[in-house]
Amino acid sequence: MARLVLLLWYLGTLAAFRQASAVEYTALNNASSTAGGARFDGEIGTEYTKKVMNSSTVCIWQIFQELTSEDRRDVQAVSVFIESMEGVAYALIDTNEIHVSSEYIGNYSGDVKNEITGVLYHEMTHIWQWFANQEAPTGLTEGIADFVRLKAGYAPSHWVKPGQGNRWDQGYDVTAHFLDYCDGLLSGFVADMNKKMKTGYSPQYFVELLGKTVDQLWSDYKAKYGN
Template identity: 50%
Template sequence: MARSLLPLVLASLLALATLHETQAIEYIVENRAENTPGGVRFRDELGVDYTKQRMRDATEFIWNLFKETTAAERRDTPRISLFVEVRDGIAASSGDIIHVSAKYMEDLTAANLKKDFNWVIYHEVTHSLQRNGNGQAPTGLVEGIAEFVTLTSGFIYDGFAQPGDGNNWDEGYGVTARFLEYCNGLKDGFVAELNKKMIDGYSDDFFNQLLGKTVDQLWTDYKAKYAN
């Protein structure tokens, strides 16, 4: 009996492996601010190994959220690097390199350290995996999708935009993330489908194609829902 089931079990395992096909991404983490308070804090309270693991976790989360189960469906991203540096602001991503401010690391409270650091990781790793319509998509939408990822993951900072906030759908960041949350509620998987549509280009009409209303109509409905 056990022998007769073996081929079926092996076939099932092979199918499962194919469904969750692994795409090899190299993760590089470097502390370039070791002599600063923020760099010391990164070294002592987080570290390279922890950061690489969180980058891997973020990657898997994003692939699942975007419903990209095979390497063929995913953006080709051979390497993602993260550098802790002396720089202004919080973090930025360019060419699949994430630059994190050591001063930002220094200023985080003990209670928020890992939560806010993971917010940075999930947001910036999204930029290395998402589609942007070959640069044609509005910056606010690209940033909003990255923040939708953090919102869905639960890693959001204190003061994150509330439902109904903002003046324009493509205002970006938390405002657009909350709007996308609303759209995703109208059609589960909307953000994943929108991301797929942005492989080669971008059009506001993508919203109409997916939800049957223009993006401006959707924004009006969204604002009306939270008007009170």
């Protein structure tokens, strides 16, 4: 029996790898003439970027437990653009584009390849996740994107520690750690939450999945870390 389960898991993973490879990935550096663009070419590169787009896709499908194409957003192609702009990066869901700031790459102090890999895991999550027909709290969708980054092993050292933060829906690292706590209470919680968000959002989803309101869960979480 255990062998059969392992075989089915293996075949599922193999299928995910094959299907993720069928998505078309494009990476373009439109800022090669800038210092940050040159650093991208030297330390990261478009070939590596496309590899990360592929591997993050497999990782996201597994975390979301979306093993068949019917479960997922219908995305045929994803493009990454390195360009001169403010901020760090953003994803456009209508056109499946990710834009990354060359200034951010140029000014980043430390392992820029590792940092941009984490940024790409975050932005690729936006490409695949459900937004509850625009009803989802932004803090939750940003938290899910950073939860994937955390699970993939690309949480940067500048993030807050588990238990920190003021509100569950503060977003990013704060919400990512909180979702990790929820996922510890119910394995696959984030996958289930994302599935529910295919059609809409209600705070009641926390009660349905974990038997407590999100406010109760947040205070349990804070108490666990003595905050």
